[in-house]
Amino acid sequence: MTVTLADVAARAQVSPATVSRVLNGNYPVAASTRERVLRAVDELDYVLNGPASALAAATSDLVGILVHDIADPFFGIMASAIQAEIGGTGGRAGGERLAVVCNTGGLPERELTYLTLLQRQRAAAVVLTGGAVENAPHAAAVATKLRKLAEAGTRVVLCGRPPVVDTPAIALAFDNRGGARQLTEHLLGLGHRRLGYIAGPEERTTTRHRLEGHRAALAAQGIEDDPRRTVHGRYDRRSGYEATLELLRRDPSLTAVVAANDSVALGACAALRESGLRVPDDVSVAGFDDLPFSVDAVPSLTTVRLPLAEAGARAGRIAMGREEAPPGGMATVRGELMVRGSSGVPRR
Amino acid sequence: MTVTLADVAARAQVSPATVSRVLNGNYPVAASTRERVLRAVDELDYVLNGPASALAAATSDLVGILVHDIADPFFGIMASAIQAEIGGTGGRAGGERLAVVCNTGGLPERELTYLTLLQRQRAAAVVLTGGAVENAPHAAAVATKLRKLAEAGTRVVLCGRPPVVDTPAIALAFDNRGGARQLTEHLLGLGHRRLGYIAGPEERTTTRHRLEGHRAALAAQGIEDDPRRTVHGRYDRRSGYEATLELLRRDPSLTAVVAANDSVALGACAALRESGLRVPDDVSVAGFDDLPFSVDAVPSLTTVRLPLAEAGARAGRIAMGREEAPPGGMATVRGELMVRGSSGVPRR
DNA sequence: CTGTTAGCGCTTTCAG
DNA sequence: CTGAAAGCGCTAACAG
Numbered sequence: 001m002t003v004t005l006a007d008v009a010a011r012a013q014v015s016p017a018t019v020s021r022v023l024n025g026n027y028p029v030a031a032s033t034r035e036r037v038l039r040a041v042d043e044l045d046y047v048l049n050g051p052a053s054a055l056a057a058a059t060s061d062l063v064g065i066l067v068h069d070i071a072d073p074f075f076g077i078m079a080s081a082i083q084a085e086i087g088g089t090g091g092r093a094g095g096e097r098l099a100v101v102c103n104t105g106g107l108p109e110r111e112l113t114y115l116t117l118l119q120r121q122r123a124a125a126v127v128l129t130g131g132a133v134e135n136a137p138h139a140a141a142v143a144t145k146l147r148k149l150a151e152a153g154t155r156v157v158l159c160g161r162p163p164v165v166d167t168p169a170i171a172l173a174f175d176n177r178g179g180a181r182q183l184t185e186h187l188l189g190l191g192h193r194r195l196g197y198i199a200g201p202e203e204r205t206t207t208r209h210r211l212e213g214h215r216a217a218l219a220a221q222g223i224e225d226d227p228r229r230t231v232h233g234r235y236d237r238r239s240g241y242e243a244t245l246e247l248l249r250r251d252p253s254l255t256a257v258v259a260a261n262d263s264v265a266l267g268a269c270a271a272l273r274e275s276g277l278r279v280p281d282d283v284s285v286a287g288f289d290d291l292p293f294s295v296d297a298v299p300s301l302t303t304v305r306l307p308l309a310e311a312g313a314r315a316g317r318i319a320m321g322r323e324e325a326p327p328g329g330m331a332t333v334r335g336e337l338m339v340r341g342s343s344g345v346p347r348r
Numbered sequence: 349m350t351v352t353l354a355d356v357a358a359r360a361q362v363s364p365a366t367v368s369r370v371l372n373g374n375y376p377v378a379a380s381t382r383e384r385v386l387r388a389v390d391e392l393d394y395v396l397n398g399p400a401s402a403l404a405a406a407t408s409d410l411v412g413i414l415v416h417d418i419a420d421p422f423f424g425i426m427a428s429a430i431q432a433e434i435g436g437t438g439g440r441a442g443g444e445r446l447a448v449v450c451n452t453g454g455l456p457e458r459e460l461t462y463l464t465l466l467q468r469q470r471a472a473a474v475v476l477t478g479g480a481v482e483n484a485p486h487a488a489a490v491a492t493k494l495r496k497l498a499e500a501g502t503r504v505v506l507c508g509r510p511p512v513v514d515t516p517a518i519a520l521a522f523d524n525r526g527g528a529r530q531l532t533e534h535l536l537g538l539g540h541r542r543l544g545y546i547a548g549p550e551e552r553t554t555t556r557h558r559l560e561g562h563r564a565a566l567a568a569q570g571i572e573d574d575p576r577r578t579v580h581g582r583y584d585r586r587s588g589y590e591a592t593l594e595l596l597r598r599d600p601s602l603t604a605v606v607a608a609n610d611s612v613a614l615g616a617c618a619a620l621r622e623s624g625l626r627v628p629d630d631v632s633v634a635g636f637d638d639l640p641f642s643v644d645a646v647p648s649l650t651t652v653r654l655p656l657a658e659a660g661a662r663a664g665r666i667a668m669g670r671e672e673a674p675p676g677g678m679a680t681v682r683g684e685l686m687v688r689g690s691s692g693v694p695r696r
Numbered sequence: 697c698t699g700t701t702a703g704c705g706c707t708t709t710c711a712g
Numbered sequence: 713c714t715g716a717a718a719g720c721g722c723t724a725a726c727a728g
Contacts, residue, residue: 002500002705004704004705004706005705005706005707006705006706014714014715015714015715015716016705016706016707016715016716017706017707017708017714017715017716017717018713018714018715019706020706020707020708021707021713021714024707027713028713029713029714030713030714033713033714047464047467047468048468048705048706049403049468049470049704049705049706050399050402050408050465050468050469050470051398051399051400051401051402051403051408051469051470051704051705051706052399052403052704052705052706052707052720053399053705053706053707054398054399054706054720055397055399055400055403055704055705055706055707055720055721055722056705056706056707056708056719056720057706057707057708057720058707058720060398060399061465062448069428070418070424070427070428070431070449071421071424071425071427071428072421072424073419073420073421073424075424076418076419076420076421076423076424077419079418079419079449080417080418080419080451083418083449083450083451084451096461096462096465098448098450098462098465098466098469099448099449099450099451100410100446100447100448100449101418101427101431101447101448101449102446102447103428103431103432103447113444114444114446116395117398117409117444117446118446119395120395120396120397120398121398121399121446122397122398122399152350237640237644266641266644267644269644270644273646292585293614293641293644296585296614296615296617296618296641296645297644297645297646298621298645298646350721352720352721352722353721353722353723354721354722362698362699363698363699363700364699364721364722364723365698365699365700365701365722365723365724366697366698366699367722368722368723368724369697369698369723372723375697376697377697377698378697378698381697381698396721396722397720397721397722399720399721399722400704400720400721400722400723401721401722401723402704402722403704403705403706403720403721403722403723404703404704404721404722404723404724405704405722405723405724406704406723
């Protein structure tokens with residue numbers, strides 16, 4: 001019924017082994033033979049059987065990409081960049097490798113489940129994007145899983161995620177702490193002294209690092225860290241909206257709001273506007289990530305640009321073994337402060 | 349070296365077949381036996397070999413999702429919804445199915461390549477999202493490919509894409525024409541008579557349908573369709589920015605700009621603003637899709653909301669055979685006009 | 697409810 | 713440079 005490699009071999013009058021060799025192009029084959037085989041493939045409209053091939057070769061053309069939420073451009077941009085690099089030449093059987101995108105929702109169990117599923121598929125590589133959940137048992141479970149994947153020959157790369165100790169995983173970590181610190185320093189430099197901070201979910205490395213950077217900047221100025229000026233939420237607009245209302249309730253004299261990311265910052269802007277406050281005249285707002293829409297906000301958002309596409313591309317190349325891993329198995333990717341319209345000197 | 353199903357069988361003192369049965373849960377097995385097997389799986393830390401399983405069963409747990417650009421929330425939202433539906437219960441070997449997201453960049457060749465790759469993987473289903481390229485040879489090639497996939501047992505679903513004739517593909521098409529017409533009617537109702545239109549790339553169904561809807565509304569009002577009022581571009585912000593400048597150059601007296609989608613509309617707003625024109629006081633702007641950021645723009649965008657997540661979820665369910673296909677193998681998904689701040693009565 | 701028996705379609709030594 | 717042969721690890725009849 002379905003055409004197999006043996007059919008192609010018969011038609012081209014060669015052995016199955018030879019067909020396999022021309023298809024994989026990883027072995028010398030006479031040009032004339034190759035041509036004959038290729039013609040047979042064409043005439044028969046043959047399509048290689050991926051699972052069979054993966055079984056025999058003990059590795060597949062699949063690359064797993066774990067993201068918290070693919071609908072969020074933060075992850076979409078990285079996924080897109082990774083995907084662009086893993087395709088193309090190289091790889092077995094005709095080049096292209098397929099990206100398996102897994103939405104974990106940031107949930108530990110789902111992360112582990114997907115990792116197991118990818119292990120089951122004998123994925124050629126796995127790239128984990130975004131911050132990690134900070135929870136000892138889970139972190140240990142992930143580390144164990146990554147180790148097993150690596151043992152089975154799967155390359156493991158972390159993109160925008162801190163290194164995992166005792167693991168062969170290559171890490172490209174974002175300098176969230178440094179970026180956040182710079183951002184808050186910018187606001188302090190403008191003269192702000194009463195700043196609210198909308199943090200991401202607790203128990204997440206990204207959340208913690210950004211918050212630490214913010215506090216470090218405050219501390220350097222000798223500003224006391226009032227816990228009432230920090231609110232935790234999710235990494236979305238809605239959360240920013242609600243958190244801002246709460247911060248305003250706690251202290252109506254705030255002159256700046258620093259958000260966990262750009263989406264949150266947009267929510268903050270909306271809440272301020274609806275509270276009758278102007279941005280930045282009454283209250284300055286700052287985001288993080290510099291997603292594409294941030295420059296279009298009115299006023300445009302002051303934020304920290306993270307080179308998501310570049311980092312993703314690099315992660316993809318490393319995952320494919322097309323770029324050397326950084327020394328020590330880890331590299332820090334810095335952000336860049338983007339000063340724009342949403343931040344200004346405090347009123348009075 | 350690696351643990352196989354046979355090892356588990358030996359340890360649990362049952363046959364390999366029995367182990368397979370408890371793992372797939374698709375066959376009656378005595379509770380005590382199942383427990384013994386599960387314990388062995390656990391003790392041995394066994395992970396099923398996906399390729400081997402797919403080879404033997406002649407079907408895999410992979411579901412392909414073709415998108416133009418995963419970094420674009422329009423596709424990210426659909427992909428996310430599809431993915432949420434294909435996971436979970438059902439499926440062979442423990443439930444979860446994996447989403448293989450393929451970025452086609454809207455390029456015909458890549459679309460075909462990915463379809464072949466998915467065919468190679470014996471994907472359980474394939475969902476094609478977004479508009480199709482209108483090009484006879486390519487359309488025919490895609491139709492042929494879809495037919496072959498279906499013959500091989502792969503379920504094919506189109507989400508936000510018009511039906512493909514002579515194909516078993518189930519289609520969930522967006523009513524782009526109707527939505528665009530409503531949108532332009534809204535503007536005409538406000539009194540606008542000189543409207544510019546920024547269309548998407550040529551040779552795309554989405555582009556054509558939206559443009560047709562726009563023109564139908566114009567025609568119904570007896571407004572002549574001046575070709576100089578239409579500019580083609582890409583579906584991104586940059587394109588909207590440039591196209592708006594061009595439209596303004598051609599006719600500085602425009603009172604409204606209708607954009608191919610929200611991103612383009614945002615670019616249009618930026619161009620107008622920089623040209624010293626206020627939105628909507630001087631020029632009204634309208635988008636399409638109602639992506640999450642659109643409500644946050646200032647002014648918020650008048651647009652047509654497409655139920656992307658709902659459509660994606662439905663497509664995912666149909667792809668999994670968990671929801672009946674619509675009668676005739678196709679359904680039209682309507683958009684909803686969202687009148688917001690970016691549209692108003694024309695000046696004077 | 698469980699075991700036996702064939703493969704699924706390909707890759708890869710090992711010879712030649 | 714090419715062929716022969718031995719599996720890769722699992723599933724699915726078919727018996728029992």
